[in-house]
Amino acid sequence: MADRHPEPDSPELRARWGNFAWTAENAEKAKEIIARYPAGRQRSAVMPLLDLAQRQVGAEENTQGWLPLPVMEYVAAQLDMPIIRVLEVATFYTMYNIQPVGRFHVQVCGTTPCMLRGSDDIMAACKAKGLKKGHTTPDGLFTLTEVECMGNCASAPMVQINDDNYEDLTAERVTHILDELAAGRQPKTGTQEPGRHTVEPAGALSNLTAMVSENHDYRGEW
């Protein structure tokens, strides 16, 4: 994260994004988002609007989307807030991409549960496919990032690619997913374990068994 910084301000950046404006559909959405907050508190809408802007940028250039500085300034102007406050938000949350990303933003979880379940193999598999941490592949297809816990510890290891999670991964499974995406097909999202639906226990119940049929108070047993 230390090397995370916004795409530098340049004449090219201004030329490309200086005229950013909502599409008719997004303008409607932005209006609806701002209306969720009390009058005079429109600044609260900064996070959903930045997300919307990121998605619009993504749709325009067929990537996951990112936030060029002129786009942040556009959002700031719409919400009547100082641009530095918008930049603070955009740089704080890592789900806002402040540098260009590829078509698929592969975010590999490397936090302890995933690491114990083999996230190193996932990283290695990604590397074998030519993905490099913090970089976009030359064909503009994949950007690889290592992230902290995504909350899918029960089906670790996992990656998040754009808006979808892929869980219970192995090196082969993640390679397959990347191949499918590269080929333009949508692989199955969620757990990749055959027969598993979500995060139900793999195999038999191993704990909290007394809770299956009725509410059970464990406190006395601790």
Added chain:
Amino acid sequence: MPKLKVDGVELEVPAGATVLQACELAGKEIPRFCYHERLSIAGNCRMCLVEVKPGPPKPQASCALPASEGQEIRTDSEMVKKAREGVMEFLLINHPLDCPICDQGGECDLQDQSVAYGRGASRYHEHKRAVTEKYMGPLIKTIMTRCIHCTRCVRFSEEIAGVDEIGALYRGENMQISTYLEQAAKHELSANVIDLCPVGALTSRPYAFEARPWELKKTLSIDVSDAIGSNIRLDSRGREVLRILPRVNDDVNEEWLSDRGRYMVDGLTRRRLDKPWLRRDGKLVAATWAEAFDAVAKINPGPSVAVIAGDLVDCETMFAARKLAGALGSTLLEGRQTGLAYDCSNLAAVNFNSTLAGIEDADAILIIGSMVRDEAPLLNTRLRKAVKKGAKVFIVGAEWDPTYPATFLGEDIAVANDLPAEVAQVFEAAKKPAVIVGGAGLAKGGREAALALSERFNLVREGWNGFNVVHMAASRMGGLMLGYAQKGGIADLAAAKPKMVISLGADEVDFTKFADSMIVHIGHHGDKAAHAADVILPAAAFSEKDGTYVNTEGRVQYAEAAVFPPGDARQDWTILRAMADALGVSVGFDSFEQLRAAMVAEVPALGSEGLADYGALPAAPAGAKAEGAIAGYPIKDRYLTNAIARASVTLQRCSAELVHGESFAEAAE
């Protein structure tokens, strides 16, 4: 009024106090970095941890914990000691040990508190974080690796300055303080973040590597860059004043100082008049004092003398000049150099009567022709506070950015004669309505219109006086008290065609109107008046003489001399005393004490510090109407408003970069 115990001592604290404030009331020192009395509470440095019962069995941040009935607070327990040591150790993990080359060294909160509350040695052997330099303009030097993320600067720019220039980017350990795209901080109070920064992350760029705090002589003085009369401290070494810092005075400047006042310090050593000069054959040539006084004696003006006081002079100088003119038989005195001629028969009607602290309580404010941010930066922070408390502000004049919500009523000042219904309604409903007339308003009859408003809306009521005039010159109120005001302003002086004009550092005067007069300039800088002068007598700047100043609210304050005038320059009153000898008259004082005593005898209000009493407001003159359009304001360049500032390299750079938008290449370091 909760009752609580601090280290076993029971005391009662005001309702709404925090535990930290309670501890301070009990006389306990609580270390802190992020907490600051005048900023909102952040609670992120964790240095102020104390033990509080009842509550969770862990140390708590006292700055953000409300004091409540029956609390038992311990600041001296083992838990607190360990907590402070722990926090200190964490703060020092990423803080470089570069104190020997850090400008904050010797006056650094982190240094002091690590000595007092730290463990003495580090257990950290890993790499330290490093942060890239951030550009923050010509005044603020940044070494962001030293930053401990207290966010005082961010809160200052948002809450006090009101411009949201500085922000905290990224998160956690990677948090970085920066302006947007590393633009220069442009606000006129931005350099105050240097004082606020508890470490050496934000330091003064012009003062970098100049001196250590323990080498400096500290002298209490008064800022002359505007009419607020900010309390300042002059830090000098040898013959040079090296820096100017604000002093705390809640009635005047709180603890801030405008950038102009802070950084005109390097102007004190540049372009100085350090020997007498005489004009011979149209050219100025250096002379001795004897030759200079001979030249003055040769003018032999008799009673045909006029005195023009500049913006920076103290009351003693003006009084001495008045005595000299009086001894010669003249009463032609004027201080309003740019030609203003408002009526000064009643000083209450040209005074900031609400007082600077009082204006915070106003709930409806009408500003007539004042660009407050340039003319009195510290008044604007007060107005901002008033607005935060709910005041409505209306401004007559060209639009400017006040940093708070305000309604502009247009450029035509006539609107003040007959306020629009919605404004009048606000003023009628207001408990503490106030009108503020600025320089541009005074020029267009705003004072008379304000007096009429005062009668209509009853601005003067029990415990409240809402009639205000904000001046721009440090010498203005003192000058008016000493009679430096002619009925027709400076035009009266020009019309009298005096044989001799004495300029007391009067650098803003159009001297072409005095083409037939011999101009004797008693000043400290080779500025505009020196170019027009026939005789130049080098005098002392505000830092080089004791003096009395009266600020725009009529507050009498004393300043002390920090250093000696350079070269052959002398303190102003001695020059005027010697001129009296040269002209063969007696002014009745031979020492500064006698001069001051004579001044106090004639104007008793100047004898005691504090607000002068100017009596009641006069009645509004019948039929007087404000007329004209306020399309611009007198200050065109907020950094170069006086002779000292114009000589300052720092402020010239500020003007070029921040006002005129020139860009300067950063030297690679």
